[in-house]
Amino acid sequence: MKKLVSTLLNTLLLTSLFYTGFHTIVHAEEKQIDKVAAIVNEGVVLESEVQDLLINIKRQAEKNDQSLPSDKALRTQVMDKLINDSLLLQIGERMGIQVSDAQLDQTITNMAKENNLTLSQFRQALIKDGEDYEKYRENVRVELISGEVSRNSVQRRIYISPQEVSNLLDLMKEQTNNNVEYHLGHILIEFPANATQADLTASKDRADKVIELLNSGSDFKKIAIASSGGANALEGGDLGWKNINEMPTLFSELIDGKDKGTVVGPIRTGLGFSIVKVLDIRGRQVVEVEEVLAAHILIKPSIILSEAKAEAQLQGMPDKIEAGEANFADLAKEFSEGPTSVRGGDLGWADPNNYDPAFKEALATMKIGEYHKPFRSSFGRHIIQLNDRRMVDATSQMNQRRAYQILHNRKFGLESARWIKETRDEAYIEIFEQDK
Template sequence: MKNKLKLISYAFLLCTSTISYAQEVVVDKVAAIVNTGVVLESEVNDLINTVKAQSAKSNQDLPSDNALRVQVMDKLINDTLVMQIGERMGVQVSDAQLDTTLTNMAQENNLTLEQFRASVEKDGVEYEKFRESIRTELITGEVKRNSVRRRIYISPQEVTNLLSAMKEQTNNNVEYHLGHILIEFPPEPKQADMNEAKDRAEKVIQLLKNGSDFAKIAIASSGGDRALEGGDWGWKSINEMPTLFSEIIEGKDKGAIIGPIRTGLGFSIVKVKDIRGRQVVEVEEVRARHILIKPSIILSEAKAEAILQEFMDKILAGEADFEELAKEHSEGPTSVKGGDLGWADPSIYDPAFKDALARLSVDEMHKPFRSSFGWHLTQLTGRRTLDATQQMNENKAYQMLYQRKFGMESTRWIKELRDEAYIEVFESSK
């Protein structure tokens, strides 16, 4: 096998161009054999020149030419191995996908595609070679992700542990704007006094939850030192609060009313008026129901629309019930539920359906419209905003763990490929 592969390299070494009197001129050389493929000297030189050009633009120092060549050879050998796997897997990048990637690269540099091409060529790089190198990067990236992903396992405990560490690191940056009301004990209180204070505190909490003005109640009822300022405690980090309060307040959302908290002075009621330094992510969910009618050879588009318009007129006139009509006539899988789609992120829906819901107020119906599934009569039955911060943090922690492990597993995977491959590197003639 080894001798056979050497014959391949010798064939490339003898690759010539005939000029007058059959004089031979070497066109290219083989720099390395990688299984049944080769790395050409021209590829090595092109990549070295590209790295040098990029380093010159960023004023980055480079190692010696020999050290640089070793690094370039390693990358080209690794790319060849991965591309060989890509061929077996059938991974391809079409010209259209490649053009989209190059256009995005140009836009990231605030350039048109033509300007981007001129910039590449100005650096002394042939654009077509650059274009093909991007195709290689896309293919090798896809192959690597597919091959390494299955080697990575992240346990729920790992995510929990990282979330705890992240929380400790960010706690000092989070501040809470607090309001405080103290329903104080009389001097030398008896049990009856403490019970009465607790009853008053619970009544205050109920008033606040029913929408009463916090500052007004604080001025009227609080025995705290900030009563005249409406109980405003100002901005405090967790570390600046009394331990008893910090343990209860930490992690609470804006608008939360906490208490009654018993202290030596009485019962405290705390409101989280605002939070800063903590990233909060909110997502909107909608709840809707619909009646779906699918056009067919028998049922025309116009007839499907007309049927739904008739349903809408009857519902608005009080002559029919949406739920009953959906159960009887809807062709969607939700017909048994009266067309109810439940709570969902609107982005999961067909674009036409999502756009229709965006224009509706709660309990409003949309006139019949067409989506990729058919004709719909839709009613928005609810809209709510959810705090997705916890989910966002869990996803962030998972991605951080994934990237850590991906780097290590990717290195191991490449090493295994190289250990199993036939690789022969030839000395440079320079």
């Protein structure tokens, strides 16, 4: 009997130890490495994503010796960005918008070249700065998809009449300070849709307080990151360089002729009260434009045709042309894809700045009469024939294009803000409180 009791006790003890150990393991497994920071329709924003972006912003701020607002204010801006990104990615998925690995690699390669680095050097520089390269790479993919979704969705809301272009051209001709550009910073103090008088008063008071802080020497970028509801909040409210014609009319009337450091506002708009600061001023000169006369053969890799086979197909074409065995135009008509194939690949006279970055760079290395070896752009694989270069006075055409682009950018900015607000209003968004 004692032996039986002893055996039973040992069994119970082992069971208890096993259960305790199992419970410890389960308990350990229940400790979440990640958690949901927000639900956005059928998607989620993870706490790890929030922390990654916060860390990145703080790292960049430290690198640039830029002060930041409180963690709470910064987190609010970061959550807004990540929620917007989630919405745009979901819309992009429904629209079938994708960015292939090849397109992504080409974009990052172009970014590296803009910094005078090879792709490998660019990657090492990011890692040295504390970046996770794979996360950085995917973030670039997100930005590309988000940008494409925004352009597609907002573009259809924009209409620019010929009369608007004509009116702006007349105004540009009349202005004597058209060679001056202003580097602007912008802070938007929002008020809600269907705002009450109390809402308007509260927003106006906040805007007045911001102006008071700025006039007393407070850091503009820090306040923009903490308080602005504008699209450029996380960039310190930086609107970039603009001349008077590129600014919204409400801004231009107040900015025209002002000195560096001037703060204007609050300016009431449909979205809230705007505060604008002149960060810098510079002159601008009109120069001649170089145009190139080129032709190309484009082959688009696919599931059926690999990148290697597409390049191999193009590889021997210049040699055949040089040997007199083939004609560039005939090869383009037979093999090239896209609308230029029927014209023998002829692209006509064009400003190379209007081409894909990789295409533009390839042209920059070429002499008249040369063929460029196969290379990759965002459209596919090409070879190029450069037939001629010329310098042209394109002032009239440039002014017309510029006027159209100015009107487009002005309307795009406003419509983009309205569109994302409408998209958020229609979405199911639930933000979870951060653990204290």
